[in-house]
Amino acid sequence: MDEITSVLSSVGDISVITRQSAFSFKSRIVEVRKVGRELGARFVVTGAIRQSGSRVRISVQLNSAITGANLWSQRYDEELKDLFDLQDKIASHVAGAISPSIRASEIAAARAVAPMNRKAYELYMSAFPHFWAHRREENERAIELLTSAVNKDPNDFRAKALRAWAYAQQATYLWSETPLRSREYAQSDAEAAILSSGDHAPSLVAIAAALSMTGLEHERSGVLLERALVLDPNSAWGWLRMGWNQIYHMRDIHDGLAAFDKAEALSPLDPFRFNIQFGRAYSSRCIWLEKRA
Template sequence: MDRTNREHSLTGERPERRLAAVLAADVAGYSRLMGLDEEGTLARLKAVRKALVDPAIASHRGRIVKTTGDGMLVEFVSAVDAARCAVEIQKGMAEQNGSVPPNTRIEFRIGIHIGDIIFDDNDIFGDGVNIAARLEGRADAGGVCISDDAYRQVRGKVEIAFDDLGPQALKNIAEPMRAWRVRFGGQGAATLTPVSETSALALPDKPSIAVLPFQNMSGDPEQEYFADGMVEDIITELSRIKGLLVIARNSSFTYKGQSVDIKKVAGELGVRYVLEGSVRRAGNRIRVTAQLIEAQGGGHVWAERYDRDLVDIFDLQDEITRSLVSTIQTEMILLEGSLAERTTTPNLKIWDMAKRAYPQFYGLTRESLTKAGELARAMIAADPTSPEGHRLLSLVDSHLVFMGFTRKPEKLKKEALESIQTALSIVENNEHSNWALGLVLGFLDEKYDQAGAAFKRAIEINPNFSLAYGAYGTVLAYAGRAEESIEKNQYAIRLNPRDPSIFFRYSGLSIAYFILSDFQQSLKWATLSVERKPDWWLARALMAASLVQLDRKNEGLEAAKALLQKAPNISLHALPIEPVRPAAAKKLFYESLGEAGIPA
């Protein structure tokens, strides 16, 4: 029984109850901000309230019940007023924060609920207040989280989009409650919103293209890899053009086997052009059809059919790519000559084996990586002078180590380095080889400067190489350069918004925000990573540590328990790699994991 109910039970008075919309808000990372600059933070918070927050509340008929340093409790007569006020505040804050460094921004978290409250002495109490406060804790920095009761009142009445968060277990609330998150977009977004399957991306300020998987017309399912391999190579060649934004293979291939609406696909990937086509292989002959579509108008810009001998496949790929470039060349902001010439003529047999092997690698499970490793060794045996097998073996070994899928990490680390050095000695100017080298140096050997140089070289060769941007972002976080890390990971997500391995980008962002002591954001990205890859140990560890730092220890204990269920051999002294590496953040991370129940 709360204080007000106890007092009324003694006096015999019946408390005043009423239905109200309650908004609870606080400043994300307030303690960290105060630690950085106490007087400056107070002055900026006061200025923000005077210029933006208080006027917004007044204009939407709200009443400030009380303030608590970094937080406030506000009562509204309707959920519609509360929601509109919250969005106005968050959009205004996002605009103000546009030029402010991430680690010094004042960002509010807002929770809204409509329900029965107790009114006493100008203060309000009861579950209606408690639920709003709990939802505020579930909101992102710069975000708004509302209850299902509030959502039912506002849907159809406000021009606000919502994402369903599902049932949420709220502290001291008996039953889980469904919650909704306001979806911010465009320049009004307070933080980077992960790309969902239905959200549209803004077009970049340069020509942009997505190459969809070509349809296999051979009548033989075994030839599927052949059609996919052709498309992968076309994407790679297009990606090397600096004046063109090219969506990565892993995002384009999420549409494989679907009957797609080109305009919708272009919106989801944020591109102007889409290339689609088909491949028919019969014996030693291949027929390829391709058509380039301008997505907004739906018009066919260019179409062609090619009949070739199989031995001409690489010339055919180059011909298709060059035709595409010449078609959109007039729009290119920067086109430095033509496509890079191939440094070696590919071995068709090795190419064929590689296209069968990489789908196994992309599976990113213990079993699929093991299978990819077997295929890599077969490639090396078939032609040790080709870089392909050596490169793939290094990538497999690195992923087996840092994903925690091996009990012999030292042996695989050594083999990964030797394999990629061999690949680079055969062909030096390959983006995938330089990326693989960066993984070994940065993730396994903690040589951050050398790893950074390798990633930069990969990006020089292929300016659209999302995997190199993302891996570089994580290595920057390891090196303590968290703001740069966030920027690189965000750009990697833009280039590859539907990547099945996007959980790596999300955990990289979680690491960066943990280093910045923004534990709400760290938890957000770790949670998204776990949703995409439930057995990804690193994201679960970041979840547990972030929850402890947010004073949500019971949830942290549950997160640690789930981690140990997925990876029972995990301990503080037996992590596959160091997830957080700058000294101060590392110490805090391990202390937090210990508090969450991870054994020493």
């Protein structure tokens, strides 16, 4: 579980309690909600390892520390050839699966709060389903919610970063009667968010997406994406945007294709899977044209 804890610690939207505190519950049968109360945690990840000969079975589950409900579980049956490779593989898979599950739970909790009572973070989380819907009216609703979040907390760089991406979609897909103004809004939000985003990988990805979709700053976007993926190597959106940035920048198309494959492997049911497929199709065509030239 050390490797899983380490990988989860790199995810920008997840604050992981130190393993020393968590280990106080080792070998004890304790109700999940009690663990949450004692550690001040909203979610609890538990796991077990069994070995038989050269095979190992690892089971992992994610529970809400508030309700005790199981949010996600998975069992891995693997051949124990290289312990370190196996640790890295399982940790990556678990982080890739747990992050969306936690986000979905946070979104549900935010939407359960009456709209007039939502705080900036709850408004930010409430915007995601509309942002993912990839339709003009839904994207506009995401912008409205994110604007409300910024109005409640002008220093909320996460809301500004995601709004920059939403404005970039509005401009790129011509979901606005004034796409040039949407482009200006996207770049303005991106520049404002970058000043405070620090090491928040999801915001760095959103900022990079906004800049690359609305301008020619692919070099700068690439730097932001590289930084985001160092912070969170299991960010499916980071790999998705890295793939497109390779295409925009006309660098190694094979690297772009590999980035799309990585994104889909990390999040096979991602809301942006269509964008992964488009990117892979475009990359494959570019490679085919290279071979014919």
